Amino acid sequence: MSRRGGYNELQxxxxxxVLLMKEHEPQDVWALDVxxxxxxxxxxxxxxxxxxxxxxxxxxxCSKHWNSxxxxxxxxxxxxxxxxxxxxxxxxxxxxxxxxxxxxxxxEEPVFSEKALETILHNLAWKIxxxxxxxxxxxxxxxxxxxxxxxxxxxxxCEACQHGMCVETHTPWPKAKPTYPAPSMERKExxxxxxxxxxxxxxxxVFARPVSVTRPTEGEEWQQILAFLFVVIVCLLFLASxxx
Ligand SMILES: [Zn+2]
Ligand SMILES: [Zn+2]
Numbered sequence: 709m710s711r712r713g714g715y716n717e718l719q720x721x722x723x724x725x726v727l728l729m730k731e732h733e734p735q736d737v738w739a740l741d742v743x744x745x746x747x748x749x750x751x752x753x754x755x756x757x758x759x760x761x762x763x764x765x766x767x768x769x770c771s772k773h774w775n776s777x778x779x780x781x782x783x784x785x786x787x788x789x790x791x792x793x794x795x796x797x798x799x800x801x802x803x804x805x806x807x808x809x810x811x812x813x814x815x816e817e818p819v820f821s822e823k824a825l826e827t828i829l830h831n832l833a834w835k836i837x838x839x840x841x842x843x844x845x846x847x848x849x850x851x852x853x854x855x856x857x858x859x860x861x862x863x864x865x866c867e868a869c870q871h872g873m874c875v876e877t878h879t880p881w882p883k884a885k886p887t888y889p890a891p892s893m894e895r896k897e898x899x900x901x902x903x904x905x906x907x908x909x910x911x912x913x914v915f916a917r918p919v920s921v922t923r924p925t926e927g928e929e930w931q932q933i934l935a936f937l938f939v940v941i942v943c944l945l946f947l948a949s950x951x952x
Pocket of ligand 2: 863
């Protein structure tokens with residue numbers, strides 16, 4: 709819970725989203741939370757991503773501030789219907805960026821203004837209403853660029869770019885198969901590009917059968933015993949002929 713700008717910041721997102729869904733679908737219960745890691749879309753969940761969002765960043769190493777109009781948030785959405793009440797769940801992952809001045813920079817969380825938060829959550833609510841409640845499709849509101857953004861997008865220090873998710877790709881609803889790595893036990897801060905693009909090696913290392921250890925079969929064991937006996941008999945015969 710320490711990530712995403714602290715408890716209050718996260719609480720602001722959660723409460724606003726719950727209220728927004730209550731306005732539209734008062735009979736249903738919706739909840740928003742952050743994802744523990746950048747995971748592929750789980751089975752039975754829908755994937756939705758908002759791009760080109762304006763956010764501010766601050767380096768925890770050198771305190772440098774920068775703005776970006778290329779922030780992005782990934783949402784995984786699940787809708788559970790029952791006989792008396794529908795429930796919905798949203799998990800979000802805010803893509804992070806690194807300071808370009810520090811060589812050992814860590815990924816920093818984006819900070820969104822109140823206005824950007826409203827835009828993003830409205831777009832999210834509209835998408836849910838369209839996909840889960842069959843309401844008419846609405847064009848997403850663009851996110852305002854609130855301050856000067858210097859230079860082109862810094863792709864090398866953008867988490868979404870590193871996973872090939874900064875640019876628009878056409879992913880079908882609901883079974884989006886993202887191209888970024890499989891879930892890992894590693895914390896995201898430690899992710900390197902080479903590690904994240906080798907999704908199944910960890911699994912294979914743990915569960916694959918070792919190939920270097922070869923156990924002799926029963927027939928091979930017998931052959932070894934017979935060869936040993938043959939050598940012993942030859943030696944005995946040799947000794948016997950010597951002492952005759
Ligand atoms: Zn820095
Ligand atoms: Zn990017």
